[in-house]
Amino acid sequence: MQPVIIRAERVEKYYAQPSENRIQVIAPTDLSIAAGEIVALLGPSGSGKSTLLRMLTGLSQPSAGEVYWHEKPIETANVNVSIVFQSFALFPWLTVLENVEAPLKARGMEAVERRRRSLKILDTVGLDGFQAAYPKELSGGMRQRVGFARALVVEPEVLFMDEPFSALDVLTAENLRSELLELWQKKTIPTQAIFIVTHNIEEAVLLADRIIVLGRNPGRVRTDFKVTIPHPRDKKTAAFTQLVDYIYKVLTQPDTQPPALPGTADGKRGRAPKQHYQMLPHARPGGIAGLLELLLDHNGKDDIYRLADDLAFEIDDLLPIVDAAQLLGFLTVTEGDAAITPTGAEYANSEILRQKELFRSAAVENVLLLRQIVRAIEAKSDRSVTEEFFHDMLDEQFSEDETLRQLETAINWGRYAELFDFDASRRRFIQPEKLPAEADQQSAEEIDA
């Protein structure tokens, strides 16, 4: 067993709310990083991956619990870590060389030695000859190389990476990934451990010696396992695809705690809110229809992993759509396989107006927030309700950002289904205006029914 470098003990993150209630972002979590391993942290968006990374590096203080660096509390320890950022986080007004030298300057290193080391690391990452360029003159891949050079020049004990390849195109990412792996395996860099946050399952399986999968609401470790496939890993081998499939299953099957009912007992403290809103997945109706049509083409049932592959989607793009379709009762997910339901099939086969109707009834039936908005509009004499009213109710349960996103999705769905309209300048939900003919037709239908 290799020595542990960083150990997190019962760390958690929450935001206090005015009303006793608090919003738990990360439930108490134990985690450690040992020397000699590449750890990948996977999870859907909103599972607090980046927050966890920032707590482990000491950038952000946990609300409770403690992070230890070589068994010393992290605030008093002399931590030697680097982060490679998703957005590269280079200083655009400094040249490539000045960017790489900046961390060494902060450590007060002599100018000559600083220059020598920086040039050496630039050479290592393949940026020889670009010293005098400004980041904006470089392509995305080259910029991230500068990001790597800046991270590696301080010879960090642990190299942290926050979705380092997700802003790059597929080929560039592939290339950089394999170069990183080569540096690591040949021990060209003195780094002891690598911790990578990603939402790309294949990337995790390609790189990692150990994979941690997070769940959300609140963020917590779902599973933590070692990857024993020998390097170089081939994406086409059975062992590889099985592992990818397994992770998909874990992610699409939050059976320990279904996503439809957030905050069930674990992690939540204090007074629980009276009514639970589901977490609406941020998917567009058009996307849901597209997925269902694709599923029909695949005979109504397919592996989610294969679907993602067909669409060239990553889980962060696909999962919300699958979740939404599931929430609306258009498909069911078992063992990582998605199967279309009869309503789902009808939805996929119908023309636009019928689709809206199906969506409308599915939404009112399954989504509490939409149901409440429709009722509230009907109950008011002027047929309009302020957004604020629902904002405050959601705020009890979600963080501010999430509340806004929930409302945005609800507005999007409600408008599509013609359940209500939203007056953006007055921030009010209102009854949709109907064409006279359509209104007649609808009342006729109602009589028929």
Added chain:
Amino acid sequence: MIRLPESFSSLRGRETLARSQVLQRSWPVVLDLCVAGIGLACFYGVVVIAQYWFGHAEPEIVISQSPRALPLYAFYSVVRIFLAYLLSLLFAVGYGYVAAYNKRMEALMIAALDILQSIPVLSFLPGVMLAMVALFPTRQIGVEMGAIVLIFTGQVWNMAFSFYSSIKSIPRELSEAADIYQFSRWQRLVQLELPYSAIGLVWNSMVSVAGGWFFLMACEMFVLGTRDFRLPGLGSFLQTAAGTGNTAAIVWGLVTMIAIIVATDQLIWRPVIAWSDKFKFEQVESTKQVRSPLLHLLQHSRGLRTLKHHTIRPLGEAVYKRLAEERKARSELAAAAPPETEDHSASLKTVLRVAFVAVAAVAVLYAAWHAIGLLHQVSGPQFGEIMKGALATFLRVNVSLVLAAAWTIPVGVAIGFHPRLARIAQPLAQIAASVPATALFPVILIALVQMGGGLGIGSIALMLLGTQWYILFNVIAGAMAIPSDMREVATLFKFTRVQRWKTVILPGIFPFLITGLVTASGGAWNASIIAEYFHLKGQTMQTVGLGAVISAATDSGQFQILLLATIVMALMVVTINRLVWRPLYRLSESRYKLGG
């Protein structure tokens, strides 16, 4: 020289400029009251000092009217502007920095910014002058300092706000990168905060310096009671020339003024803008860049490079080394020291802080109370006069805004839509805009008087002169920002002229127009102090207005009226900002934002 924001695409600058006047309110009313209290206290302090010195005689300074004196006078004025600007820059950076990082002070400091920039600077003039004369033993230095401090108070706030909001908007990952690599505060400032805010600062500096000229023209020569404060300079030259009706001298003065402004633009702003281009926070290199031969020369000068190599660089190295050592020592100390001692010193600090705040609060309350006491001396009729003046000035400001909008919108849109016209019109407009309205004012007033007009029209003319350019340049920028496919749609569907204006042009320029109007409105209020009360050819011209009340109170040394009128004006500006401009601005940000 006032420049189009687009000429170096400083949209960020444009936004901070306007936002500084329509701040999102995020602080409790208590803080506004605190700020007001502190303001009153300061006023009282100034008045006490001023009254003490009121009885002293003042040696006359004779302002020459010969063109030969002009180079020296121009030099004096430029030095004043430069010193005031330097002071503003340092203060703005310090103020913005503290406001951004000190959580305790942040809300109070931003509330203070909001109120301070609404107070008409020129009503500070007598107080500041007298205080400075009092503080400095030889009179002339006092008057000099007074002028500099006054220009400073006119130009510092938008710069401070620009720096503050830049720091606040630094992308999270950049600032995390600085944290994880353990940048010292100094390195953060030099490599992150200053570069990130550079573009906003440059743009706001140009606006500030243009404003500085406006005030300098007014405060180089001013009368307080029987005392006459004069400074040799371009402003006093022009005023003296206008006062005696010396046309040749006026022309000489104006030519010098324009020459200085064109030279400043070429020798300072152009190189600075070209240089600041590298601080643009963007991912792709823009094709349009301002070029400056001077900057090229400076950057390629071997002598300068050698100089830098032997002075700045070793100095910088030493600083970084020193800071790194200090940090190391601190972290070792923190690791070694038991935590209890920290608690002890922390509690001591809290006690000291509470004591300090208590003492400061008592002092502020005492002085504010006395300042309010001063207000008791204002009689009923005087109060009526102030209210009448406030109404008159309010109408005048709005008339000038409407007039300005009426001509700048069609002209600005025409210029913005026709690149060829823009190439000719823009430089001309920039030169015209850069001549401070206060320098032209005496000339216009003489012409008006000869035609039988009075100060009523004259004051509107001055407001118009001082503020129309903000609207014009913003409208041009707005018209340029309307995508050409939107205009093509209008042509394709054969929109009528009215329809075209209603659906394409006006909504398209709306956010820019609001930005221009906000800035213009603030400027017009300030201008009223000079515009409504003027000494010309040995006599005093005056019209009904709040600005006239303030100026007259200054002349006669009636501090209680000065204080009340200033409060009324500040209240009106703040109220109009909150009730009119802020909602409009928000509307423009949400509904009329192109490509949002």
